[in-house]
Amino acid sequence: MRLRLVMLGTAAVVLCGAAAPHGFSPSVLIGIAVMLVVAKLCGEVFEKLNQPAVLGELVGGILLGNLALVGLGIIEPLKTDQIIAALAEIGLLILLFEVGLETNLREMLEVGWSALLVGVAGVIVPFLLGWAVAAYFTPGEAQLSHIFIGAILCATSVGITARVLKDLGKLGTREARIILGAAIIDDVLGLLVLAVVRGAIEATGAGATLSVATIAHIIAKALAFLVGAVVVGQLVMPRLFRGVGRLEGRGVLLALAISLCFALAWAAALVGLAPIIGAFAAGIVLDEVHFEHLPEHTQHDLQELLQPVSLLLVPLFFVLMGLKVDLRAFAAGPGVLGFALALTVAAIIGKQICSLAVAERKINRLAVGFGMIPRGEVGLIFAGIGAALMLPNAAGAPVPVINSNTFSAVVLMVVLTTLVTPPLLKWSFANRPRSPDQAPDSVAAQKIADENIERTSR
Amino acid sequence: MRLRLVMLGTAAVVLCGAAAPHGFSPSVLIGIAVMLVVAKLCGEVFEKLNQPAVLGELVGGILLGNLALVGLGIIEPLKTDQIIAALAEIGLLILLFEVGLETNLREMLEVGWSALLVGVAGVIVPFLLGWAVAAYFTPGEAQLSHIFIGAILCATSVGITARVLKDLGKLGTREARIILGAAIIDDVLGLLVLAVVRGAIEATGAGATLSVATIAHIIAKALAFLVGAVVVGQLVMPRLFRGVGRLEGRGVLLALAISLCFALAWAAALVGLAPIIGAFAAGIVLDEVHFEHLPEHTQHDLQELLQPVSLLLVPLFFVLMGLKVDLRAFAAGPGVLGFALALTVAAIIGKQICSLAVAERKINRLAVGFGMIPRGEVGLIFAGIGAALMLPNAAGAPVPVINSNTFSAVVLMVVLTTLVTPPLLKWSFANRPRSPDQAPDSVAAQKIADENIERTSR
Numbered sequence: 001m002r003l004r005l006v007m008l009g010t011a012a013v014v015l016c017g018a019a020a021p022h023g024f025s026p027s028v029l030i031g032i033a034v035m036l037v038v039a040k041l042c043g044e045v046f047e048k049l050n051q052p053a054v055l056g057e058l059v060g061g062i063l064l065g066n067l068a069l070v071g072l073g074i075i076e077p078l079k080t081d082q083i084i085a086a087l088a089e090i091g092l093l094i095l096l097f098e099v100g101l102e103t104n105l106r107e108m109l110e111v112g113w114s115a116l117l118v119g120v121a122g123v124i125v126p127f128l129l130g131w132a133v134a135a136y137f138t139p140g141e142a143q144l145s146h147i148f149i150g151a152i153l154c155a156t157s158v159g160i161t162a163r164v165l166k167d168l169g170k171l172g173t174r175e176a177r178i179i180l181g182a183a184i185i186d187d188v189l190g191l192l193v194l195a196v197v198r199g200a201i202e203a204t205g206a207g208a209t210l211s212v213a214t215i216a217h218i219i220a221k222a223l224a225f226l227v228g229a230v231v232v233g234q235l236v237m238p239r240l241f242r243g244v245g246r247l248e249g250r251g252v253l254l255a256l257a258i259s260l261c262f263a264l265a266w267a268a269a270l271v272g273l274a275p276i277i278g279a280f281a282a283g284i285v286l287d288e289v290h291f292e293h294l295p296e297h298t299q300h301d302l303q304e305l306l307q308p309v310s311l312l313l314v315p316l317f318f319v320l321m322g323l324k325v326d327l328r329a330f331a332a333g334p335g336v337l338g339f340a341l342a343l344t345v346a347a348i349i350g351k352q353i354c355s356l357a358v359a360e361r362k363i364n365r366l367a368v369g370f371g372m373i374p375r376g377e378v379g380l381i382f383a384g385i386g387a388a389l390m391l392p393n394a395a396g397a398p399v400p401v402i403n404s405n406t407f408s409a410v411v412l413m414v415v416l417t418t419l420v421t422p423p424l425l426k427w428s429f430a431n432r433p434r435s436p437d438q439a440p441d442s443v444a445a446q447k448i449a450d451e452n453i454e455r456t457s458r
Numbered sequence: 459m460r461l462r463l464v465m466l467g468t469a470a471v472v473l474c475g476a477a478a479p480h481g482f483s484p485s486v487l488i489g490i491a492v493m494l495v496v497a498k499l500c501g502e503v504f505e506k507l508n509q510p511a512v513l514g515e516l517v518g519g520i521l522l523g524n525l526a527l528v529g530l531g532i533i534e535p536l537k538t539d540q541i542i543a544a545l546a547e548i549g550l551l552i553l554l555f556e557v558g559l560e561t562n563l564r565e566m567l568e569v570g571w572s573a574l575l576v577g578v579a580g581v582i583v584p585f586l587l588g589w590a591v592a593a594y595f596t597p598g599e600a601q602l603s604h605i606f607i608g609a610i611l612c613a614t615s616v617g618i619t620a621r622v623l624k625d626l627g628k629l630g631t632r633e634a635r636i637i638l639g640a641a642i643i644d645d646v647l648g649l650l651v652l653a654v655v656r657g658a659i660e661a662t663g664a665g666a667t668l669s670v671a672t673i674a675h676i677i678a679k680a681l682a683f684l685v686g687a688v689v690v691g692q693l694v695m696p697r698l699f700r701g702v703g704r705l706e707g708r709g710v711l712l713a714l715a716i717s718l719c720f721a722l723a724w725a726a727a728l729v730g731l732a733p734i735i736g737a738f739a740a741g742i743v744l745d746e747v748h749f750e751h752l753p754e755h756t757q758h759d760l761q762e763l764l765q766p767v768s769l770l771l772v773p774l775f776f777v778l779m780g781l782k783v784d785l786r787a788f789a790a791g792p793g794v795l796g797f798a799l800a801l802t803v804a805a806i807i808g809k810q811i812c813s814l815a816v817a818e819r820k821i822n823r824l825a826v827g828f829g830m831i832p833r834g835e836v837g838l839i840f841a842g843i844g845a846a847l848m849l850p851n852a853a854g855a856p857v858p859v860i861n862s863n864t865f866s867a868v869v870l871m872v873v874l875t876t877l878v879t880p881p882l883l884k885w886s887f888a889n890r891p892r893s894p895d896q897a898p899d900s901v902a903a904q905k906i907a908d909e910n911i912e913r914t915s916r
Contacts, residue, residue, distance in 0.1 A: 030720065082540060085482065086482045089482060251769035255769065259495050260491075266485065275487065
């Protein structure tokens with residue numbers, strides 16, 4: 001840092017670092033500016049190509065992060081900057097908060113058996129396949145690391161699917177409703193799997209032996225946290241937010257909502273869960289409870305007020321994930337690329353098998369399976385958490401659960417699963433007669449689809 | 459059993475710090491949540507009392523920061539947390555960016571001689587008085603420290619004045635137009651004074667001797683930066699933002715605007731100016747240039763999109779400033795309290811003298827002088843910058859230009875000047891006949907007043 005500044009050769013620059021109001025280096029500012037511009041430009045390009053903006057942000061981050069390959073090392077400090085990492089993580093919390101706000105518990109209970117079965121099978125089968133692939137390709141890593149990769153393969157991001165279904169005018173089909181319903185189940189189950197695997201890793205890191213009792217304890221804790229948050233929320237929040245309704249500033253609503261999000265994220269961390277679980281719970285609590293007691297526009301207000309904040313902070317997360325992808329990992333040999341392709345195949349096959357769980361007849365199972373393929377932002381979120389979790393290696397030194405090579409492989413898997421989905425989905429519908437009970441796109445299906453599309457197109 | 463659980467819990471807490479995605483402690487999250495809740499609740503209380511919300515945020519921060527006096531030390535880590543400091547500074551940049559967006563250069567050129575003279579005198583007289591008071595009360599401090607305190611007394615925050623004038627229906631008076639016009643001049647001159655004093659401190663810190671040439675160099679640099687930014691902006695931005703206009707996402711507009719703000723803040727730091735000067739310049743550039751080439755709603759869009767971001771981040775800055783006030787400084791002896799009161803008197807008298815500069819007859823000079831009293835957010839911003847600037851003391855060790863006691867005194871001055879303004883202003887209008895050329899509140903005056911009110915009532 002000091003060396004770099006001295007190389008620039010002006011005392012003014014050295015001083016401005018020390019003289020910034022709270023000692024934060026101004027180079028962070030230009031870093032954020034560059035990341036935002038790259039995110040938005042690449043996001044726009046991908047949107048024009050009918051791909052989700054989030055994929056553009058990720059690819060933009062990959063390009064930016066590998067400028068060192070053409071001799072530009074200027075981006076390197078961004079990858080490890082504390083402030084940028086913190087802003088990206090706050091963006092992530094706000095993203096999960098928004099997902100929670102969009103996750104209606106009642107809708108979840110109404111998705112029907114097929115969606116439930118597909119959702120559950122779609123978590124279990126890819127989990128096992130991912131575990132197996134990881135064990136085969138990285139035999140030197142700890143078993144918990146393999147299990148974590150299984151967890152990464154669990155969760156689906158159906159944003160791109162929802163957009164394709166909308167473009168095809170297929171949102172009213174039974175298949176679309178199963179896919180969108182299963183995706184809601186997926187979000188919750190995925191977070192639960194994350195909680196368990198993360199808890200297991202922490203217990204092992206702390207020297208405990210992993211037992212069925214430990215796992216049961218973690219599951220119980222995570223469930224208790226989610227249920228507890230919703231129940232307490234149901235009791236406390238209406239009163240609190242009725243009070244807020246009387247206050248004037250729209251800023252009060254936004255600030256209290258974000259405060260609840262951060263407070264529950266902190267509480268989740270306190271009981272050993274990932275902070276994103278708390279942020280998600282905060283969204284569910286606010287969605288379920290109070291808005292019925294508030295003026296009609298308030299919920300709309302909150303999501304609208306949140307949008308600019310998430311428009312700025314969430315792309316920072318995805319660009320940062322891209323920055324951390326080292327393309328040299330793929331060039332070094334066939335290992336990482338093979339791993340990435342095997343993970344992609346596991347991700348695709350896992351969701352095809354789960355589509356067999358559809359309990360109804362005359363359903364286009366192929367379409368359901370294809371629709372569930374994309375791993376998108378949830379896979380990235382889990383990979384990012386894994387990259388920060390530590391496990392002792394054979395020599396007892398802490399190493400990340402998801403190392404740099406594995407992280408790069410996972411990101412490639414995320415990109416590939418998202419890219420293959422639109423053509424596969426179109427093909428599966430083109431090859432089949434019209435679904436028997438196709439209704440006009442229902443309002444509910446439209447809404448769920450829009451919410452999922454929005455998650456990937458900020 | 460209970461003990462083991464507690465130990466497990468502790469292990470989990472310790473681990474979750476290490477296990478958060480990028481190693482940022484979850485306690486920061488609850489810190490931000492508490493600061494936001496305090497900011498909004500105290501802000502609401504002060505608004506109900508017809509005081510600006512920003513004063514509530516400041517007082518809330520003072521109360522929170524002095525909980526240690528009643529044995530609660532839990533807040534202490536927030537005062538020095540890097541992430542919270544960074545968020546607060548980003549909030550500050552966004553605030554100055556908004557101020558820049560609201561500063562119309564053409565309006566500034568049209569304010570007339572009286573406003574110009576009042577503005578210039580209102581910078582010079584309080585500067586000299588503040589310098590003298592500081593030299594008297596803190597003879598042990600460096601001369602540049604005294605000069606910096608003079609600079610703190612320069613800038614006016616007429617948000618509370620604008621609100622009182624609006625409440626009294628006096629926005630259409632000549633007095634109101636002079637006050638609001640002078641406040642625009644004040645903003646720019648204040649930033650210039652800051653640039654000079656800050657540059658002088660840095661030059662001294664780097665071992666240079668301070669000469670007229672150095673000062674002229676700094677003034678030239680600051681002016682060149684502001685003028686250069688506006689001119690380059692005028693040439694480059696219309697094309698750039700015409701391109702943006704073609705892009706779909708509202709997020710693109712917001713992200714590019716913030717990127718420009720951060721990039722110019724970085725550029726300002728690079729040439730040795732305070733980052734806030736760059737943020738302010740970015741606002742002026744965007745205000746002046748491109749919106750005429752864009753669909754009509756775009757500028758409105760940008761300010762509306764910025765609002766939620768500033769609603770969250772700007773209060774963090776003011777609460778943090780409050781947190782840093784040590785009430786024990788006032789209890790330790792009459793020194794700091796006396797200093798604060800003397801500064802307050804200097805701030806009040808300085809603006810009374812400057813009202814003599816009004817070039818017109820039949821003007822309520824008392825009202826003009828009273829209206830210019832509040833130092834509000836600008837004084838705090840300067841004090842915060844001074845607290846982070848370092849000067850070598852007699853022994854050669856670096857000490858802050860604004861030490862903890864002086865900072866507390868400045869904050870008290872800010873609070874007092876804001877509190878005394880509404881009653882003084884009401885009294886000055888009540889005691890005088892109707893101003894000779896009172897017009898109905900003009901649209902332009904309304905707009906400037908609203909912008910100034912908004913700055914203090916987020």
